[in-house]
Amino acid sequence: MKVVAFERSVQGTGASRRLRNSGKTPGIVYGSKDAAAVIELDHNALFHALRKEAFHSSILDLEIGGKTQKVLLRDYQMHPFKPLVLHIDFQRVSATEKVHMRVPLHFTNAETSAAVKLQGAVISHILNDLEISCLPADLPGFLEVDLSKIEVGHSIHAKDVVLPKGVSLVLHVEQENPVIANARIPAVKAAETEEVAPSAAPAADAAAAAAPAAKDKEKS
Template identity: 50%
Template structure:
């Protein structure tokens, strides 16, 4: 994967408002904002073509990015991205500053591995039903993983993998589990295969004969 997707050039934007943002988009630019830390929020402008290429990569959303803002490098995370309702266009991006030595909160995608060899699927013909596809975690910037693996190799039919069953990387903590008892979320369940539909009449032991006239 090219490191270019984690490095974006940006410029400080002084012309603000909806009209200014609309004019920016017409010139192939994307309005954005950078906030967090002890510094004031800064309005930015980024190149749309480079941003649209970068956002195709899953890691773009869970990786510490480097924004080159008029020659000054700032580390940040994507916190929100707004898109056009039907066109392949990004209309606005929120970035949060990443401060070295300070823990951050963000979402990390889950990668489900070994589903094809899980006994509940390979042997018993079940299927995996995913309840959660990403986890909210807290960690130092240096410990932030691009994704977290959920190993399905030993999961049986009818078994559910919970949040507490996942082995988190060193230095990474689950925000949900930190809330205490009752927050051990179900992550994925191997459900039994669906059989052919059974006619209601058959289920009752047969169909009634038409009454004689």
């Protein structure tokens, strides 16, 4: 994805306020051996870009003054209640240095799992992204989580996700191996099942009681 920005000549709270009032968003680019650069971007274009998943998890082509550099979105601040982007941060990346990035999880095949189809389970998504490490060229737009074989009462963990070549979980995720999804029978459905099972017992008792009475009647 390409992002067009312009060098910002003035800084400070007042300058940033005037910038926002003119439909621009202040930002900064840092990283690598180059000095940090303050920039400004068209607010509306940036606001719509932030609504795209790929903008948050892809290597971006940031153009400043006709020159393009590879960057990652690292942070942005929104107004507490207005649809207004207050500030944005980009980090330069090197083709030879690994990056740490949170990438979204795409859950697939839940509807074909036996837990859902045959047992009426509900699958809960505990996490929606995972932090990975890789070279910029290997950065995936998302990670796919196959739920087709999930079982009731079981969970899928971070280390169960199939990672693309060159991609690994960051160290703390690897060690913690958090749950990212699980399958459970809804409490209402479980209660209904428990109520149906005991109801068979009185019927069986009634049948057992009726049998001796029938034999006594035959004898008389």
